[in-house]
Amino acid sequence: MKGLAASSPTMARLMxxxxxxxxxxxxxxxxxxPLGLLLxxxxxxxxxxxxxxxWTLANYERLFxxxxxxxxxxxxxxxxxxxxxxxxxxAYPFAYWVAGKPPRRRAQLxxxxxxxxxxxxxxxxxxxxxxxGNNGVINYLLLKLGLIAQPLDIFLFxxxxxxLGLLYxxxxxxxxxxxxxxxxxxxxxxxxxxxxxxxxxxQLWRITLPLSLPGILSGAILVFILSISAYVTPALxxxxxxxxxxNVIPDLFxxxxxxxxxxxxxxxxxxxxxxxxxxxxxRIGLYRIFVEA
Amino acid sequence: MTAILEIADxxxxxxxxPAVRGxxxxxxxxxxxxxxxxxxxxxxxxxxxxxxxxQPTSGDIRLDGVxxxxxxAYRRPINMVFQNYALFPHMTVGQNVGFGMEMRKVAAEERxxxxxxxxxxxxxxxxxxxxxxxxxxxxxxxxxxARALVLKPRVLLLDEPLGALDQKVRRRMQVELKRIHREVGxxxxxxxxxxxxxxxxxxxxxxxxxxxxEQLADSLEVYTRPTTPxxxxxxxxxxxxAGTVSVGATGTLALEVGRGRSICIPVTTGGGxxxxxxxxxxxxxxxxxxxxxxxxxxxxxxxxxxVFLGESARCYIQLDDGPEVxxxxxxxxxxxxxIPPVGARVRVGWPADASVVFPVTDR
Numbered sequence: 215m216k217g218l219a220a221s222s223p224t225m226a227r228l229m230x231x232x233x234x235x236x237x238x239x240x241x242x243x244x245x246x247x248p249l250g251l252l253l254x255x256x257x258x259x260x261x262x263x264x265x266x267x268x269w270t271l272a273n274y275e276r277l278f279x280x281x282x283x284x285x286x287x288x289x290x291x292x293x294x295x296x297x298x299x300x301x302x303x304x305a306y307p308f309a310y311w312v313a314g315k316p317p318r319r320r321a322q323l324x325x326x327x328x329x330x331x332x333x334x335x336x337x338x339x340x341x342x343x344x345x346x347g348n349n350g351v352i353n354y355l356l357l358k359l360g361l362i363a364q365p366l367d368i369f370l371f372x373x374x375x376x377x378l379g380l381l382y383x384x385x386x387x388x389x390x391x392x393x394x395x396x397x398x399x400x401x402x403x404x405x406x407x408x409x410x411x412x413x414x415x416x417q418l419w420r421i422t423l424p425l426s427l428p429g430i431l432s433g434a435i436l437v438f439i440l441s442i443s444a445y446v447t448p449a450l451x452x453x454x455x456x457x458x459x460x461n462v463i464p465d466l467f468x469x470x471x472x473x474x475x476x477x478x479x480x481x482x483x484x485x486x487x488x489x490x491x492x493x494x495x496x497r498i499g500l501y502r503i504f505v506e507a
Numbered sequence: 508m509t510a511i512l513e514i515a516d517x518x519x520x521x522x523x524x525p526a527v528r529g530x531x532x533x534x535x536x537x538x539x540x541x542x543x544x545x546x547x548x549x550x551x552x553x554x555x556x557x558x559x560x561x562q563p564t565s566g567d568i569r570l571d572g573v574x575x576x577x578x579x580a581y582r583r584p585i586n587m588v589f590q591n592y593a594l595f596p597h598m599t600v601g602q603n604v605g606f607g608m609e610m611r612k613v614a615a616e617e618r619x620x621x622x623x624x625x626x627x628x629x630x631x632x633x634x635x636x637x638x639x640x641x642x643x644x645x646x647x648x649x650x651x652x653a654r655a656l657v658l659k660p661r662v663l664l665l666d667e668p669l670g671a672l673d674q675k676v677r678r679r680m681q682v683e684l685k686r687i688h689r690e691v692g693x694x695x696x697x698x699x700x701x702x703x704x705x706x707x708x709x710x711x712x713x714x715x716x717x718x719x720x721e722q723l724a725d726s727l728e729v730y731t732r733p734t735t736p737x738x739x740x741x742x743x744x745x746x747x748x749a750g751t752v753s754v755g756a757t758g759t760l761a762l763e764v765g766r767g768r769s770i771c772i773p774v775t776t777g778g779g780x781x782x783x784x785x786x787x788x789x790x791x792x793x794x795x796x797x798x799x800x801x802x803x804x805x806x807x808x809x810x811x812x813x814v815f816l817g818e819s820a821r822c823y824i825q826l827d828d829g830p831e832v833x834x835x836x837x838x839x840x841x842x843x844x845x846i847p848p849v850g851a852r853v854r855v856g857w858p859a860d861a862s863v864v865f866p867v868t869d870r
Contacts, residue, residue, distance in 0.1 A: 402589055402591060402593040403593050405560055405580070405589070405593070406589060406595075406654075407595075407606070408559075408579070408580040408581045409558060409559075409560075409580050409581070409586055409587050409655075410606050410610055410654065410655075411581045411582075411610035411611050411658075412581055412606075412610050416610060421595065424597045425596070425597055
């Protein structure tokens with residue numbers, strides 16, 4: 215009896231880690247190991263066509279001495295920011311409109327939002343080319359209407375096209391959390407605000423918007439993370455001027471045959487992304503953004 | 508006493524279902540008016556029309572003679588305290604109270620002074636910087652009250668403001684609300700389904716049922732002289748006897764209550780023989796006594812149950828010739844042992860003026 219009594223607290227101490235084991239295993243296999251490999255490789259030396267297991271800081275020197283990588287990182291951040299801002303600007307009014315509908319209608323509209331997910335991401339992105347291209351629908355219409363004499367090539371293969379493409383594919387990721395936070399908003403608060411003299415605009419600005427901020431931020435963070443590391447969208451719609459950082463990483467691993475540098479650039483992308491999340495998280499609190507919304 | 512608010516033939520329907528049907532009444536300047544009724548009687552709809560959240564289907568609402576119909580809520584000098592407080596969770600107590608003044612572009616300095624003064628009135632002095640989630644239910648209710656009072660509305664509407672509070676806090680807030688009402692001198696219209704709360708606070712009570720006002724009178728009058736059977740049954744506890752008058756002797760009414768049984772009830776006014784009537788008697792007017800030999804006129808029965816309520820006790824007596832009767836006695840009587848025990852045979856009686864008689868009208 216004594217032995218049992220003594221061992222049960224020990225058991226109790228051991229139990230929580232045991233319960234966590236499947237989760238920990240998952241994290242180790244899918245997160246710690248790949249990232250660890252990436253980190254280790256970033257300190258190895260690239261040899262012609264392969265990797266030499268020899269510790270060096272050469273990859274980091276190259277990352278910071280060649281302007282191309284940092285410039286691309288900066289540009290990717292800028293594109294992701296703009297794309298995120300545009301996405302929220304489109305998503306918010308839509309979510310606001312949907313939130314005002316009766317539940318049945320709301321479910322139908324959410325269903326419509328999710329329909330694009332049924333087709334491949336690549337196909338959806340590709341669909342913009344026949345729309346925006348030189349022989350595309352928009353140019354065709356403008357020509358037919360007599361508004362232009364020559365097809366315009368301003369629609370495709372530039373930064374804006376990339377932003378448009380990102381907005382299009384990631385819009386649902388912004389709509390859903392915003393809609394959730396708007397649905398949770400207590401309608402009585404708007405009645406109170408009206409009662410206290412707030413007109414429709416002031417109700418939106420002072421009550422609805424601040425209280426749906428967690429939804430806006432979690433939507434924005436999702437879209438930002440997806441956008442800053444976008445590969446398919448800039449590859450298909452970006453052309454030469456719309457290249458983003460994620461486009462050079464496969465090149466370094468593939469054609470460039472420089473795995474260590476590829477690993478280093480990958481780490482740069484990861485660190486910058488995490489830094490942005492932390493910055494927002496510090497100001498607002500990650501709990502509020504991800505759990506409340 | 509002049510009217511500050513005139514409600515004239517006000518009607519509101521939802522589709523083809525009327526919620527408020529042609530209601531007319533005046534609200535006196537500075538009074539504490541309670542609107543009571545069971546849920547679904549239209550009292551909240553009426554309040555929402557006065558607040559401006561809902562427009563009437565027909566009829567008029569006049570504030571100091573000026574019609575409010577068509578004016579949105581945010582342009583009416585009327586404020587409302589909501590049932591669930593509905594404080595803005597992203598603002599401090601001070602910001603909540605100051606919100607209305609901000610909307611009215613009151614200067615920051617005056618705003619601060621008025622927030623401070625109003626928080627003092629609701630006994631939350633110094634709470635300006637607190638977050639609303641740190642407050643108890645009673646404190647949140649005070650903030651909600653301050654938020655409306657600070658705007659000095661001409662009429663303050665209260666929609667079941669104490670509904671979410673527990674019994675003790677509720678009792679205290681009833682007294683508090685009355686004190687605040689006296690202190691600020693604003694007209695209060697308070698909606699509740701709790702008739703006890705209405706009796707405790709109101710100057711006048713409007714009893715609503717089925718979209719209409721059944722009676723609007725002083726609290727005491729509504730309680731002692733209800734004008735309709737609905738009011739008699741809804742406000743306070745009451746014994747109800749229904750039947751056909753068989754003998755209309757002076758001072759008593761012989762009532763056939765079915766199956767050939769009849770009971771003799773003391774009344775001041777009666778009905779002619781053959782009339783169908785309802786009689787209401789408050790349980791606290793009912794007296795119990797041991798049976799004396801040779802006593803023949805009074806009602807007799809057996810004590811079925813005694814429910815102790817703390818300050819009082821309620822006895823349920825099964826009459827020999829008819830229905831069950833409730834009688835309320837004080838705790839003092841109980842401790843003196845002057846209440847007959849369960850199973851005892853008792854004589855049941857009450858003064859004639861305790862009987863409120865209504866003729867039954869066939870609807």
